[in-house]
Amino acid sequence: MPQDKFIFDLKHIPIFQGFSESELHSVKSCLREKNFEKGEILFREGECCNRVFIVQTGRVKIFRTSSQGREQTLETLGAGDTCACNPGSSTWSCSATAEAVTPVRVWFLSRDDYIRMVNSNSKVSHSLNVLFAKRLQSFSSLIEEVSLKDVKKRLVKFILDMLDVNSSRRGEENLISLSFTREEIAQRLGAARETIARYLSELKRDKLIDVKPKQIVILNKKGLESLLF
Amino acid sequence: MPQDKFIFDLKHIPIFQGFSESELHSVKSCLREKNFEKGEILFREGECCNRVFIVQTGRVKIFRTSSQGREQTLETLGAGDTCACNPGSSTWSCSATAEAVTPVRVWFLSRDDYIRMVNSNSKVSHSLNVLFAKRLQSFSSLIEEVSLKDVKKRLVKFILDMLDVNSSRRGEENLISLSFTREEIAQRLGAARETIARYLSELKRDKLIDVKPKQIVILNKKGLESLLF
DNA sequence: TCCTAAATGTGACCTAGGTCACTGACCTAA
DNA sequence: TTAGGTCAGTGACCTAGGTCACATTTAGGA
Numbered sequence: 001m002p003q004d005k006f007i008f009d010l011k012h013i014p015i016f017q018g019f020s021e022s023e024l025h026s027v028k029s030c031l032r033e034k035n036f037e038k039g040e041i042l043f044r045e046g047e048c049c050n051r052v053f054i055v056q057t058g059r060v061k062i063f064r065t066s067s068q069g070r071e072q073t074l075e076t077l078g079a080g081d082t083c084a085c086n087p088g089s090s091t092w093s094c095s096a097t098a099e100a101v102t103p104v105r106v107w108f109l110s111r112d113d114y115i116r117m118v119n120s121n122s123k124v125s126h127s128l129n130v131l132f133a134k135r136l137q138s139f140s141s142l143i144e145e146v147s148l149k150d151v152k153k154r155l156v157k158f159i160l161d162m163l164d165v166n167s168s169r170r171g172e173e174n175l176i177s178l179s180f181t182r183e184e185i186a187q188r189l190g191a192a193r194e195t196i197a198r199y200l201s202e203l204k205r206d207k208l209i210d211v212k213p214k215q216i217v218i219l220n221k222k223g224l225e226s227l228l229f
Numbered sequence: 230m231p232q233d234k235f236i237f238d239l240k241h242i243p244i245f246q247g248f249s250e251s252e253l254h255s256v257k258s259c260l261r262e263k264n265f266e267k268g269e270i271l272f273r274e275g276e277c278c279n280r281v282f283i284v285q286t287g288r289v290k291i292f293r294t295s296s297q298g299r300e301q302t303l304e305t306l307g308a309g310d311t312c313a314c315n316p317g318s319s320t321w322s323c324s325a326t327a328e329a330v331t332p333v334r335v336w337f338l339s340r341d342d343y344i345r346m347v348n349s350n351s352k353v354s355h356s357l358n359v360l361f362a363k364r365l366q367s368f369s370s371l372i373e374e375v376s377l378k379d380v381k382k383r384l385v386k387f388i389l390d391m392l393d394v395n396s397s398r399r400g401e402e403n404l405i406s407l408s409f410t411r412e413e414i415a416q417r418l419g420a421a422r423e424t425i426a427r428y429l430s431e432l433k434r435d436k437l438i439d440v441k442p443k444q445i446v447i448l449n450k451k452g453l454e455s456l457l458f
Numbered sequence: 459t460c461c462t463a464a465a466t467g468t469g470a471c472c473t474a475g476g477t478c479a480c481t482g483a484c485c486t487a488a
Numbered sequence: 489t490t491a492g493g494t495c496a497g498t499g500a501c502c503t504a505g506g507t508c509a510c511a512t513t514t515a516g517g518a
Contacts, residue, residue: 064369066377067458070506074369086362095369125354132361133315139368140293140303140324147375147419148295151505181465190376192506197467213466213514229296299476380475411496421476426497442484442496459518466513473506483496488489 013054015082015127023121030113035105042083042098042106049094050111052084053077058104059179062096063187072146073188075138076101082131087118101184146190154189155199156227159209163218174218242283244311244356252350259342264334271312271327271335278323279340281313287333288408291325292416301375302417304367305330311360316347330413375419383418384428385456388438392447403447 010016010024010031019027033056036042042053042060053060060077074096077083083098109117118124145154162176182200186193200216203209208224210217218224239245239253248256260283265271271282271289282289289306303325306312312327338346347353374383391405411429415422429445432438437453439446447453 064373064377066373070377072372072376074372086358095366122351122354125351125358129315129354129357129361132358132365136361136364136368137324139365139372143301143303143368143371143375144293144295146372147301148293148299182467183465193466194468194507195505198505201467410494422496423477423498424475427475430497461518462516464513464515467511469509469511471506471508474504475502476504477502478500480499481497483494485494486492488491 009056013080013082015054015084015124015131017127018123023123026121027117030109030117031107032109033105033107035103036100038100038103040100040104042100042104043094045094045097047094049085052082052109052111052114053098054082054107054109055079056105056107058100058102060098060104060106061101061184061187062098064096071187072190073184074142075135076188084114084128084131086132087115087128102179151189151191151195152199152202153228154191155185155196156203156224158185158189159203159216159218160221160224160228162216163221174221176216176218178214178216238285242309242311244283244313244353244360246356248352252352255350256346259338259346260336261338262334262336265329265332267329267332269329269333271329271333272323274323274326276323278314281311281338281340281343282327283311283336283338284308285334285336287329287331289327289333289335290330290413290416291327293325300416301419302413303371304364305417313343313357313360315361316344316357380418380420380424381428381431382457383420384414384425385432385453387414387418388432388445388447389450389453389457391445392450403450405445405447407443407445 006028007021007024010027011019016024016027031054036058043049043051045064055077057079060081060083061073062075062077062083063071063073065071077098085094118128145157149157159176162178163174166176180188182196183193186196189196200209200211203224204211206223208218208220208227210219235257236250236253239256240248245253245256262285265287272278272280274293284306286308289310289312290302291304291306291312292300292302294300306327314323347357374386378386388405391407392403395405409417411425412422415425418425429438429440432453433440435452437447437449437456439448
C-alpha cells in the first residue's frame with residue numbers, strides 16, 4: 001500500500017522521530033516531492049529561503065564560494081537529512097548554496113507550511129534544536145580543522161571517518177568504497193584538488209593505504225591514527 | 230527593589246524574550262550567580278557540559294586549540310549572550326573551551342534545571358532555535374572567511390563590523406574604540422598576531438585608517454569596503 | 459567497440475602568511 | 489624611580505599549499 005509506505009518512510013526521517021501516526025499524517029499532507037538532476041541547484045546563497053528540504057535519495061552539498069571561485073563545502077546531505085533554516089528568522093535568506101551532487105529526490109515543504117508545522121507541534125521545535133545542535137557541532141569541528149590543522153591531517157581524519165561510516169560490512173573492515181571525487185574531497189576539506197591527490201600518493205607511498213579507482217584500502221590503521229596528533 | 234530589578238534584567242536577555250512575568254519568576258528561581266576573574270576558564274573542551282551560562286557583564290571567548298597551541302575563537306560573548314548546548318544531546322560534552330577575557334559575571338543554570346525548563350516551557354525551545362540558528366549563521370560565515378578569504382580581507386571586514394557595532398555614538402561615526410588586543414583579533418580571525426600588526430600598518434600606510442592606542446580611526450570607508458571583493 | 463569528457467597524478471613554481479627574534483612603548487606595583 | 493610584565497611593530501626566514509600546465513587514466517555513451 002503506497003499510503004502506508006509513505007508514512008513508514010517518514011517515520012525513519014530523524015526530524016520526525018517520536019511522531020505519532022496522526023502527526024505523521026499531518027506532516028504528509030504538506031510534503032511535496034521533487035527531483036533534481038546531478039549538478040542542479042536546490043537554492044542559492046542570498047536567495048529568499050522559502051522551502052525546507054528533506055533528502056529521500058542522492059547526495060546534496062551545501063557550500064560557499066569565494067570571489068575567485070573556490071568552494072568550501074559546509075555539509076553533505078544524504079538520505080534522511082533535512083535542510084532547514086530557523087523558522088523564526090526575520091531575514092530568511094539562504095546563507096549558502098545547495099547543489100545536487102548525484103541525482104536527487106527530495107520532499108519539500110513551503111515556508112508557510114513549515115512555520116505552521118513548527119507552531120502547531122512543539123516536537124518539531126525540539127527536533128530542530130537537535131538538528132541545529134548537530135550542525136553546530138560539525139561546523140565547529142570544521143572551523144577547527146580548516147583553521148588549525150594542516151591538509152594532511154584533515155585528509156587522514158576524513159579517511160578514518162569514511163571508514164567508520166562504511167564499516168557496516170563484515171569482512172571489509174579496511175575497505176572504503178569512495179563515492180566522492182578528489183575534487184569533492186578537496187572542497188570539503190578546504191584544499192585544492194591537486195593537494196589531495198598528492199597526499200593520497202604520499203600515504204600510499206608510506207604503505208598506510210592503497211588507492212584504487214573508487215576505493216581506498218586501509219593498510220595500517222594505527223599508522224594513520226598516529227598522524228592525527 | 231532588588232527583586233524587581235532582577236526580573237527587569239532578565240526581561241532584556243534575548244533568550245527570555247516574550248516571557249511573561251510568571252515565567253520569568255520561575256526562571257529566576259533556577260538561576261545562580263558567579264564571578265570569574267580575567268583569564269579564568271568557565272568550561273573546557275571535552276568536559277561534561279553541565280551548565281548553561283548567561284553573561285551579565287564582561288566578555289567571554291569560546292575557542293578551540295590546536296596541538297601546537299594556536300587558538301581559533303569561535304565566538305565572543307558579551308552582556309546578555311547565552312552559552313547553551315542542546316538539551317537533548319546524549320553526549321553533553323563541550324565542543325570548545327570558554328575563557329573570561331575580562332572580569333565576568335554570569336548567571337548559570339544546572340543541567341537538570343535547564344532540561345526541566347526546556348520541557349516545561351515551549352518558548353524556551355523556540356528561543357533556543359533562534360539562538361542556535363544565529364550561531365550557525367555566524368559559524369558558517371567564519372568557515373567561509375577562514376577557508377576562502379585572505380587575512381587582509383578578514384581584517385578589513387572585522388574593522389567594518391566593529392564600526393557598525395560602535396557607530397551608536399553621534400559625531401564619532403569613524404571612530405572605533407578597540408577593546409581587543411592584537412592577539413585577540415588574530416585569534417578571532419585565525420591568524421598570527423604579527424600578521425595582524427603588519428596589515429594594520431599597511432592599511433595605515435595606505436591612508437585607509439589611522440591606528441592609535443586602543444583606537445582605530447576610519448579615514449576612507451569606501452576604500453576599505455572596496456578591498457572586500 | 460571506440461570516442462570524448464571527466465577525473466586523476468605529478469612536476470615546477472610562487473606567495474601568503476606563520477615562526478623566530480628583537481626592540482620599544484606602556485603600565486603598575488614596590 | 490625602577491624593574492618586570494604585557495602589548496605592539498618589524499625584519500628575516502621558511503614552508504605549506506595554491507596555481508598552472510600537462511600527461512595519463514577511467515568511465516559512460518553512441
